[in-house]
Amino acid sequence: MLAALYCNPEDLRLEQTPLPPIGAGELLLQVRAAGVCGTDLRIWHGGHRKFSPGTRRILGHEVVGEIAQCGEGTPGFQPGQVVFVAPNMGCGRCVQCLTGYNNRCADYAALGITLDGGFAEWMRVPAAAVQQGNIIPLAPDVDLAAAALIEPFACVLHGQDALHIQPGEVVLVIGAGPIGLMHAKLARLRGARRVVISEPLAERRLLAARAGADRLVDPLHEDLPAIVRQESGGLGADAIIVAAPSHQAQEQALQLAAIGGRINFFGGLPKDRPLIQFDSNLVHYKELIVTGTTACSTNDCRRAAELVNAGRIDLRDLVSQRFPLSQAPAAFAAAEDRKSLKIVIEPGLLEGTSS
């Protein structure tokens, strides 16, 4: 089968590899769509700790596929079913796994990270994933490229659970990448009365307008604090999501929050520069809650898939471009362009039909 194989930093190769054999409890999927994520780019550049020198692995952890073959002992699944695959498998034994937070497990396995993933024509699903509930059937009318975004959307859902957004609140999203726009869509779904997005790139502001922001701010040329005050009747933002790797944005969030406001540092900072100037008195006197979330659990994926299946959230406009598998390196290059949103590889797309 054709596969996009990570071989070395900056070395993504299209190769013919053997079709993975399927054992008891396992599934073989024909990959229909797989999203390219910032994590894939980090791996590609050699910046991921699970990829030691010499590792050769098929990337792709945001995967939708059609079941082609069922190993013995996979009740409830049959060939022809179209499913989304939650990528992370916890150890199943540690306290994090036992309390439902397999995203926090220190001893995790993940498709496309520690195991071969979905940038290939076919993907093997290990028995642990089948048993732990990672295989989630999709409704028949769901767009498959958009369904590949269920994983990042599950991370967004997990992130907003920590903020307890109430109907009628004012939400500020800093950063209008695909993650920021998913936050904006979800905040609307949760009843926010105003969703303000701050984004310095003009191209991204344009896309954010289409994704349903109530107010778009160019923080380089406009007065963000004044606009947040205006949008919130002078009170400040009830909930703030910092979805940009920006020290300044994290620091500023403390000032922009209302009394009793909640803040999520959703994006990490560069590993070698993680410190910020944190005004502790703002947290104290305004009774702020500052939190962080990372990745998503399998249950978050199931909830995200249910919202997509029910048509309650539409992620289609976040897909900038679709590429055939044979153009995987071009798909990676497109994903690096900060003006694009999500890039999705569809192995079934014919050569020369990227759209």
Ligand SMILES: [Zn+2]
């Ligand atoms: Zn991802």
Ligand SMILES: [Zn+2]
């Ligand atoms: Zn665990």
